[in-house]
Amino acid sequence: MRLERDLLRQYDLSLLFAIDPTDGAVQRTRVAGLPEGSDTEAGFLREDVQEALVAYAIYIATNYEPEYLAVGVEINMLRARAPGQFVGFLKAYAKVYDAVKSIRPETKVFPTFQLEDLLGRLTQEHPPQWGAIDAFQGRIDALAFSTYPYLSSSIRLVREIPEDYYTQLRERYIGEILISEAGYASASIEGHSWVGSEREQEEFLKMLLEQAEANGFSTVVWGAERDPAQSRQGGAAVLNDVGLRYSDGSDKLAWAVWQEWARRPLPVPAEGN
Template sequence: MKKLLLIIAFLALGLFAVVLVSIIKQLSQEEPIPQFEIRFRKGVSYSPKSLTSVADIDDFWEKAVVAGEAIRTGGDWVDFNKPGKISSVVVELAQRNRLVPVIEVNFFNQDSGRLLRPLNSANKTAYRDAAVAFAQKYQPPYFGMGVEIDTFYRAQTEEFDGFADLFSEVYDGVKAVSPQTQIFTTFQYERLQGLRGGLFGGTNDLTKNNWDLLEKFPKADLFAFTTYPGLIYKDPRDIPSDYYSRIKKHTSKPVAFTEMGWFSGRGIKGWESSEGEQARFVARFFELTEDLDLHLAIWLHLYQQTSAEPFGTMALFKTDGTPKAAWEVWLNASR
């Protein structure tokens, strides 16, 4: 899955800091925040070919406005609102390009599920203050707290209610300064259902699901999910017809997919894929979600961000800059 903490590591690069300074200079003339209308939007995560090249970043934005109407990014909750951080830069560039920014912040390691720092009173206050300050300045259309939060639950169950309480408190604080902001938390859709076999490395058991976690967030304006069915099924045609409509059995709230993807590489023995298979998943996804109250469908990568499979070949463009077959299907997909 897309690791928000990976972006933080890139931010440590001095060359990236130089690029950020260049971009920030372009934003010196403040533009009005566009009026936000709630409706379905496609989009991509912030994923230029290079995070250190102004030309590559410009190229990303040119393609992003073609790919859809939303752009997703995020970072460590403790300092994501600081000047020069990726969330602030991306939200300003998104608004300049008339795209809807989707901001997600995290407070635990997505691999291990363990807290980055204790959920004590001081840190909760810092999280709340950062979120409220960011919302007051940018009026973000979408703001998510916790990415694949079910991972955190399974790793530190005893801490989960503390986060649920924090979510409620921050929800009220953000709404007080930015009433239009749609606030959510994000679950990993496959593992939430109990599908933890395949390339996840565990076993599939739908009786060991975590659907009840949705009840912990009654204030949420919508529920968001990441979805990678290619880690469970070897062909998009194998995805059950009720795969996504199952959500409606557990909530009547609107839905967003803030990360989605299917790999196109042949590097995993027994799980070889192709560009054609990736393209078929795009079509299959929109077919299977047509009856959902869907706000967002955001593809994981425009350009490759890692070489590690299966996520290494989930991008819609090849490393040489040419589009994959899924790109055209994505552009033509509609609801």
């Protein structure tokens, strides 16, 4: 842990640490990693599960000293698919937030949301569920989203992404906004509608970075530097080609875009900030 902190200071970096207690394999409808024989139906409603989450968050805040601490990843998916579990998670989250703030008030604490799912463009079609954000009112220090627009059934090409796709986030939240995870596949996959190519991936990355800058987002995190060495199977196969480089380390077109933006000088903070 000391090594990580030293490297962050050496390279003047900020640490974003995400605590992900839900099971992505089942669309985040249950707690992940419970001991065998545990009551998985109770999940976040269990007091011991809530307290375990609090204890882990305190450990991370104390030992890693993150600038950003995400507690709950793509948590709107839990709300939409297991509302009872979401109620339990909210109770646990409130405890975590208060505990972390009591020992490290400068750490920004927040959940992350899955944008395509929140907009009703993923596996469930529905009006935008902005209420998922409102549920954290008073205990959310930044607004963070993951975004994989190619997984939307209504988007086949980058040019089909609506113009207000990311600007609407700024309209909903005046504080700090982060893209906590983003991706776009550089290849198509059988059984899915998107048209994947290196050129499409490059076009999306340019668009995302330009939109982030125009709307004052503080951070953009890409989901993977490289494609996995071994292709994922099943539902996870849709993420096989989101890397900006191939598994052997050779570059895709989008890698040059990422390098160009990463090398730009940081903006000078306004006076008083």
